[in-house]
Amino acid sequence: MGGLFSRKKPVSRVTEQDKAVLKLKQTRDKLKQYQKKIMLNQEKERALAKQCLDQGRKDKALRLLKKKKFQDTLLERTDTQLDNLEQLVSDIEFAQVEIQVVNGLKGGNEALDELHKIMSLDDVEKIMGDTEDAIAYQKEIDDMLAGGVGVEQPDDDALLEELGALLGVDEDVGEKLPEVPVSEIDMPEAPSHKLEEEEEEQGNETQERRTLVAS
């Protein structure tokens, strides 16, 4: 990178686990390159085998195909190794994430503990008790004030009597109302009659509406 830094090199954000992961990934890269090499080789030999067949050299072609088969197993084995590597890399990376989660929880717990120290259970109990007392006191005051300043409480019986008087007046008014005719002969006529009324009513309604809008 050249010694062009005018200030000290910043703190590295690369951990030991990162270095381990890098080595694993390098091994993975090498395996992949190895696989590629074998696959290319296979292609060449397959083409060569075809050529041999065309030339009628069956036994050489067979030998080449056998070699190709062997290389297939090599590829399979490297695939398994690759899977193992990937698994290990992913485990390490996940463990790193887990550590971060645990640290986060730890920090959160510590913050909560600090808050609890500020407010202890005893403090809360005292405050609740004080509040209850204050509410009870206030109620006493309310009751005293509600008791009135020398105002006489009217007699309940007298009140009920007055109420009865009021109700009695209502009943008289009810008697003076004309009876509603309930004759059956009238009933069939009612529908057409009603319709006319409704139309009238509607007419009235629209008139009303018009007057309302106008105003």
Place this chain on the structure above:
Amino acid sequence: MAATDFEWPWQYNFPPFFTIQPVATTKEQQLQSWRNLICDYHKTKRIWEIDTGSDLFNNSAINRHLSPAAIRLILQNLVQEGQGVMSGERCFVLWNSLPQWGSLIHSWAADSGLTNTVLTLFEIQSGDETENQPFHGMDIWLLQHVISHLEKEGKAELMLGDNEDFSDAGVKFF
């Protein structure tokens, strides 16, 4: 590497183009044309390192070629204008500027959710995951150079291996 057929600009078939012009203004234009040609050529063919023996500097059709001195001058000018970078005797073409390349690679890493993980330079260059990226196949030295640039911006940290050619180096993006 898909080598697309490259279309030569008219200058390429113009004999004086291969001689450094004495007149200042003409020389300026000539150098600029060379810079454009070099960038286009390498970008289209996806070649990262300049090969002085290539047909870029040798047009056999008109029997003209750039002299070694001319090549040196042109490459110096290329580097001066930020479109090239030297590493010893090797010259790499920057058809995207260093910051642009840095941003392309960093965006890819961020979009793929690969920040804060370790990657090998090899997998960035040749991995299946970067198959369609413009930096796929980038020369390892150049890749390392781009990443050092990102380091200065605090967006990456290069992890050196044992090999001097950076073939076993890694990087962590942030």
